[in-house]
Amino acid sequence: MEVVQLQTRFVEYTASLFREGYLDAQFTQLQQLQDESNPDFVVEVVSLFFEDSERLLNDLTRALNQQSVDFKKVDANVHQLKGSSSSIGAQRIKNACITFRNFCDEQNIEASLRCLQQVKQEYSLVKNKLDTLFRLEQQIVAAGGSIPVME
């Protein structure tokens, strides 16, 4: 496929992610921090985020399935996930975490388990979308083009 077509697809796909609320302005901050001297910055940060999130989601699953749930620990983990998702602009995960924390405050196990499901779903969705976006970037670069910078 031609570079211009790939670039157009990239721009449109990125725009849709913002429109649908998967990403917010913080993601644009990340993109703007990427340049010739740091060409992989976004992929690097997002990869750290994926690793971190998977660890936190596993810890949360374990913590909520204990006989006696330690809500302090659950809340601390959700707080961390909220923070890192906010830092990369993963808006829907961040919002799901905010809701989750409210139920932690109430020490509501049922609701917390539902929230965890919701967060996992949002994580899975955004991970797929970002993986798609990064694949598009790779295709552009492989075709000899440069990745459009979003304003």
Place this chain on the structure above:
Amino acid sequence: MASASSSLEVLAIEERPHVLAVDDSLVDRKLVERLLTNSACKVTTAENGQRALEFLGLGDGQNTFKNGDAKVNLIITDYCMPGMTGYELLKKVKESSNLKEIPVVIVSSENVPTRIKKCLEEGAQEFMLKPLKQSDVKKLRWHMKEFSHPCNGKLCMGR
């Protein structure tokens, strides 16, 4: 070395302000490091308060202020950290005769007025909300400018 007519835009490596960034989140450390490096700062990151204090020469068993590389022009620390909070780190820095002049900026994802007040009262230069953006780093540079140690007399703000 920068010429006499240069602005602060072109800084030789030795003249770049040195920032110590403290945060338990790997994602946030990576972000703050990039934001600051992008603003011509030299950055050292620490994953907790204890490591930060050790870097500053205030760890357990240390009692001397390290010279050279460890010279720090600004400390930026997350508030919520397991173990020592950013507030506790701030206190320790301000209690040290060697380090109390270093500006400390606290960052937090939560906008809690009592928390902000407490930090400012303890001597924090500023309290910023996460996530950090490029415009926030501009503010940080301003804080560092005031503290830049005299270099060829150009950066000296005068007393």
